[in-house]
Amino acid sequence: MKSLIIVLLILIATEVNAASEGKLYRASVDSDGVQRVTLTGGSYFFDPAHIVVKVNVQVEMRVRKEPGIVPHDLVIMEIDGGKDIRVDLDSEARIVRFTPLKSGKYPIYCSRKLLFFESHREKGMEGVLEVVE
Numbered sequence: 001m002k003s004l005i006i007v008l009l010i011l012i013a014t015e016v017n018a019a020s021e022g023k024l025y026r027a028s029v030d031s032d033g034v035q036r037v038t039l040t041g042g043s044y045f046f047d048p049a050h051i052v053v054k055v056n057v058q059v060e061m062r063v064r065k066e067p068g069i070v071p072h073d074l075v076i077m078e079i080d081g082g083k084d085i086r087v088d089l090d091s092e093a094r095i096v097r098f099t100p101l102k103s104g105k106y107p108i109y110c111s112r113k114l115l116f117f118e119s120h121r122e123k124g125m126e127g128v129l130e131v132v133e
């Protein structure tokens with residue numbers, strides 16, 4: 001009985017974790033040695049919201065914005081040897097290239113904010129880029 005409860009607790013904890021990090025996309029390395037990811041941002045989400053990439057392998061990220069008038073951007077801090085990524089999202093895809101040099105979890109978020117309203121990040125426009133060995 002006790003072990004059943006423990007298993008249930010683990011399952012619940014895993015579920016909560018999955019929910020907070022959103023849809024998972026695990027990048028694979030293409031034959032040319034680049035791992036490609038497609039990311040869409042909108043009000044107020046990133047899809048996928050949880051991206052897993054390999055360390056020390058170039059990432060090519062195609063980013064675009066869902067249709068609509070609300071402006072969005074994409075920020076990833078200190079991903080490429082301390083370099084930040086900041087790109088305005090457009091309905092036409094833009095390509096961002098970087099090489100993650102250190103494993104860890106890097107927040108992905110939108111830095112937009114309208115006047116005194118909550119920031120887009122606070123409204124849920126954030127995710128995680130997980131860099132693994």
Ligand SMILES: [Cu+2]
Pocket residue numbers: 042071072073110111112120125
């Ligand atoms: Cu935004």
